[in-house]
Amino acid sequence: MRAFLYALAMSELRELTRCFPRDGRIDAILLRPARDVPISAVDEVLAIAGRGLQGDRIAARASSRAGGSNRQLTLIQAEHLPVIAALIGVPAVDPALLRRNLVVSGLNLVAARSLFKDQPLELCIGEAVRVQITGPCDPCSKMEATLGEGAYNAMRGHGGVTARVIAGGVIRVGDRVQCQRVPLLDSDENSR
Template identity: 65%
Template sequence: MTSAPAPTLRDLSQRFAQAGRVEAILLRPARRAPMLRVDRADAIAERGLQGDRSAARAAGRLAGKARHVTLIQAEHLAAIAALCGRGSVGAELPRRNLVVSGLNLLAARSLFREAPLVLRIGDAVQLEITGPCEPCSRMEEALGVGGYNAMRGHGGVTARVLVGGLLRVGDRVRCETTAAPLLG
């Protein structure tokens, strides 16, 4: 009796235990403006979310850019709160566009260029994770002394909108392999 070969790192990096869920959608209408929590938003390919300041910029300036949308894991909000000595941290404080639960967003960035991964949200939207979303100095204002360091490693990820469409709170978030390397 022969056993199946052990999975490779390539195989393992494409396996996820479950789908995630969109817990919150937040828009930044202008720099330093309060976040707006919405139940739905239109993702615009190569731009960002309608109503967010990143999508409002001239389309030509954003083409190929890596930061159309920012995402954070809901599970990291509790870690940030603990590291700041707070009881909780609301979804608005880290200033990310999408709060996702149940899926390791850091693992949704492909380790292999020839085997890209995409986040498929709801029926149509596809995002490419482009890197970590490092905290800014505003986290000290929002979270208090040490807020910047509490966010380091827990700040979420940045993403490009590959395919636009409607996003809703409650949408399923799946990490999938793509057939061809992504552009950029």
Template identity: 65%
Template sequence: MTSPIPNDPSNLHHLVQQFPQPGRLESIILRPERRAPTVQVDSVQVLMNRGLEGDRASARKPSAAGGGGKRQITLIQAEHLPVIAAFMGMHQVDPTLLRRNLVVSGLNLLAARALFKNEPMVLCIGEEVVLEITGPCEPCSRMEALLGPGGYNAMRGHGGMNARVIAEGVMRVGDFIICRAEHGRI
């Protein structure tokens, strides 16, 4: 039996690497402390194995095994905000209430998660930053207080994704986001 041709458009391994357009970083949101109000910034230093400088997640010590945790940075789709608002019976939802670090548009974050363990996918943001999507960012009970009754369920399936830092640097609102396979790293 022959193996599939790598660039064959009918090959699932090829299809998961094809994105119609780059995404865009719409907003950067820091959570300085647990339950403290969030802060929007225009740019931020991304710290290897830690997260965003000034965010409470980056204050945690990286594990001794290296690589840090799977929830160093949280992301949410800008396109999901109107869906959450509709479920809540609202005209719009302020993304700072949702307490996700990055709001991105134009790129399907769910598709940016590796489908095959031996073919990791990464998000390249701007010129320096590289993130790996590690899994869904489930909503917490706090959404009930911030959005109102039903806020938790309104966000289920739309809560965004968690990521870890693969390469540090500075990211800025307006940066392009490219998703690509990270060959040679498992």
């Protein structure tokens, strides 16, 4: 009976992790042309599969890893910006200071990273772009100099996520962001 209840709970958890209350939206696109250079805000950008965003320093580097680096793109939750501001005691935080590529509102980015290896999730952005969340985007020590004393700790847990570009295309400010389950191939289903 205990095994049955556990299996039922896991089945429900697996189903719950696929359900999002609504779609998100791209609020800002920010490119980092080089280290320690001001961010460039743009209205649209080309996402390149396996590389990142055209014009961003990450996409300019070649990766020796198949499929590219796990950190081709960084995203931050728009709803976390007021939290960071409150924690450092300022009225607002300019997302450009945080040096993340995409500011997304309305969709929990942390939940868009699958809890189950056999149930991958992807973010579908606009018409064609698909990205896979690969992990947290922890703040760097430069946040202290940028935002003030304690900013590093204020950003911990609110620094956003890293992602890989699975399918490229154009991303525009205002684009819809959906989290979708990636269908497994028949050979994947048979191997479980």
